[in-house]
Amino acid sequence: MTTFIQLVFSGLALGCDYALIALGFTIIFKASEVINFAQGEFLLVGTFVVSVAMFTWRLGFFPALVIGIGVTSLIGVLFERVVLRRMIGRPPFNIIMVTIGLDVLLLTGVIILVGGRNPSSPVPFDTLSGFSIGGVEFGANAIASIVVTALVCLGLYIFLRYTRYGLAMRATAIDQEAARAMGIKISTVYALAWGISGAIATIGGIFLAAGAGNPSFDVTLGQSALVAFPAIILGGLDSIPGAVVGGIAIGLIYVLTQGYESGGFLGANFHLIAPYLVMILVLMIRPHGLFGTRKVERV
Amino acid sequence: MSTPSPAPAVSPTPTVSVTPARANWWHSSRNRTLLLIGILVLGVVFLFGGDGWVSVLDATMVWAIAALGLNVLSGYAGQISLGIAFFMGIGAYTAGWLGGGPPLFPGDPNGLGLSFLIWLPASGIVAALIGALVGPTALRLKGFYLGIVTLALVFIGQYLFLNLRSVTGGAQGRSNFPTPGFGDFSFASPTTVLGVDLTINQWYFLLLLPLLVIAAIFVGNVARTRVGRAWRAVRDNEVAASIMGVNLFVAKMGAFILSSFLAGIAGALYASLSGIATPGTWNLLLSVQLIAAILIGGAASVWGSILGAAFVFALPIALDSLQLLPQSASSTGLSSGDLSAILYGLLIIVFLLYEPAGVIGLIYRLRTTTQRFEARRKGGDPATQTMTPSDNESQLDVEPVDRAERTDMPQAPN
């Protein structure tokens, strides 16, 4: 039983990391209808920058975090302005491919800068700290993941509901033309979406890197973010609460299958594809996910 | 030389998107010259280039076949697919299972040792069958959703390859892939034929070139028929296509099956050339590189597939051998692999921004621009000039390069 609780707790923490990544996807999608395949590498870049700032430049955690968020947001905003702005009206295939091009660029850039040493996980507390109840360990990093995710969700909620810019974003997501007609500056909304998405990616990346006690990470960190795709499909592509729920669900599925697969008839590494199998199932049965809006295509 | 005839003025806009009864491109003598030059270059490299360059050409030709397959599905039919690595893997393991010899290393699964004439087509057919199985479910989805499902296919494929040890050799991979051979003659130990003593890589070259040519001609021809036009119609606007009477399901499935077939063949040849494949060989990066190849070379274009494959796959080696980035353990700088990754990442973005039809599109655009320039030079307003084709070149020789001109809004996935 303790195993089960331990796995559930870890799944929850991992799920919160995935939720943050999924949120990043969803925010961009809601604002500009683009799926950013490079989101995983945003995560990697952000985490890498924070790590360098913290350990090589010896800044404190929060200054380093600010720098990391700044860099990723900047890359996002620049990419949106320089590249995506010019691709409006192009076929979706091309837009998706352009984000894949960015993905390759960012990943190779980090590979070159990292140079083969594994950067240390940039968390502000000792990864080994935590407390235990009845044989189940509640690690500091896991608790932080859950708490921070909750805070980020709260912050987003407040932002979207109660601030002018949040309102502008929601309006743009519902109907771009009408929003523009009301005087909302779409370019600001886009920039904001990419910026927020980059910031959330950095935060998610930090927790993902530290895991349940990893002292370091390597350049494949971005690949782990691919699992967020099943999360957003499950939750619904254009739903923010869906992203969170989907992320947590996928995290739980991942860790629980990992814990119980034990080389039985399912073979090795089943946990890696379990989220994708769930995703395919969702796509067959309920393509708009748990919370997404059903799109009606008028012909 | 033809003289300007008093025909009505022809507007010199190059972006014609209709290719009716398309003239055979090699009716133009310029194209024939280019082809001859290409053959001469290949011949020179084949005879004098040394084993290194010949083996690079071999690998490039295999990649070109894979790129052709991807182009059929994504370029002509416009279906986003990240799954080509999976189908290549299927083809490779089919070839290994049917044609492979005794194990080279402990952990290698057994092969049935069947002949080349069986395992090569079989690798394509099995991949096509799997494509037929997967297709109906996958192709119900569009755009991003299709992309994600094909992404999942790659991961599911790797999981299957990891666990089906009796065919794939599991984590340690498999080394006993078959080499091509006809009857007594095998590439693995070629005997001197007709007094000519060629290296193994040269024999592969002599095999791969005709295979590539056949694949290229086949794809090019299909693209010119009703099937190909149906694909393009599906790509451009599914709703309009179905209204016009195109059976969407048949068109998409056809593209998917042909694409998987070519990918399977390419995978088998790739494994045969490389001598070893692990489940990690058929990874997402492979699919991304092939997509980069067709985007840079030119989507929906046979030559584009070949050029793109050459660029993405031969460039790192070419850079390496030109010693532009000399490397030793004591002085490591930028590696050629990293440099070419940056290059093709950048080029994907640049091409998609400015020339979505890739290098081929650029070439056509340049050519029509020079034609326009020539017309202007001959004097007068180009609008009233007749564009007389020079050297028997057909005006209708232009690939549809108008993907940039379309203005439909990005579609929200349904």
Next chain:
Amino acid sequence: MAILQSRRSRRYVLSVLTVLALIGAILSACGTSGGGGIKAGPGVDTAKKVINLGILTPLSGPVAAPIGIPLTKGIETYFKAVNATGGIDGYTVNLVEKDSQYNPQLQVQLYNQIHNQVLMLAESLGSPTTQAIVALSERDKMLVSAASLDSILARQQYMVMIGTPYRLQVENGLEYATKVAAQLGVTNPKVGIISQDDAYGQDGLTGYNEAIGCYTNLNNVAQATYEATDTSFVAQVTKMKQAGAQFVVLTAIPSAAAGIMGTAAALGYHPQWILNSPAGANVLLAAAPALLPLFEKSVWVVAQGATWGDTSQPGMAEMLTNVQKYAPDQKPDGYFEFGYAEAKVTYAILKKAADNGDLTRDGLLKAFNSLGSVDLGGLFGANAHYGSSANQRVPTRDNSVYGIDPTVPNNFKNLSGDFTGTCATKSSF
């Protein structure tokens, strides 16, 4: 032909043909000069007295910095020293290095590029990469010094191996564990293994299963695998923890090993960790300075080689002198040592062949088969033995178990001394 009818196109084609002919002429101008008293194979320039050796190793990518680069530097340093003291019977050694990026397909391409320019490969790093060129090197009759500890390469005729395979490392490590357990009064120690899901992990797992068979008092309680891109090791660790494994073998890469051990610590689980040599690369310590106290208490690394700085071993003393001269920035690194020792074996083969007056590929093979044992001067625990036929050519089977000790120069302290376990001695592969 229609092409040649137009004068303009005729000139065009003619100029193109000229250019092509020139290219052809340039490309075919290559080759080594012959002549001289010694029989020379490809890659040997008897006029300039140079022997060219190839190196296929990752110089970029994740395997480069922890393994590929230090190992290759070890080889470079040794041959720099050799060249400075007159070379091999007057021949200097030139290393042709190519970056394989740990990609087997790329390795095959690069092999095809250099195989006619070199006499043998002084290094081919990695198991899948080396497997990819085994058939090719057999066809070319070219010796390959394989920088891989995967046991499945051991019986190949043209592979020069050095170092104890991963499989035997695990067996030796577990023998040491039984000894320590006995001292602590634990009669049936519970053991488990976490391995990477690739060839390396597979080799470790094979050794683990063999050891379970050999040492009957070992109680196998749990096995788990992980994938290279996993960031969460909670499931695997929990499995070990629930089963109560007291010794856990880690056939992993350094980042995963750090992650697994860190996760275990966070989950309050403290077994004795037994690491294969790659997991215990120096990179491990650099990646996790915060975990050093933890490592000190509970990590063993199964490897071999003299402790860096132990000048009582003549081989180490010689290496340190050369490091001073040719690679003064080199920090203590087990892989550097490995490469240096590997180069010593390569030198022994070349020297013997040169003394025989036969620097052809066949000459090298003969020299290798008649090599007997190579004196490594204590750089590795025992000397390397090579028999006269492929089946007798057993790589070393000995290991030492090292603990982590920050007070020692390389941070690794030899706990067990060099030994060959009973299981490792009789393991056949």
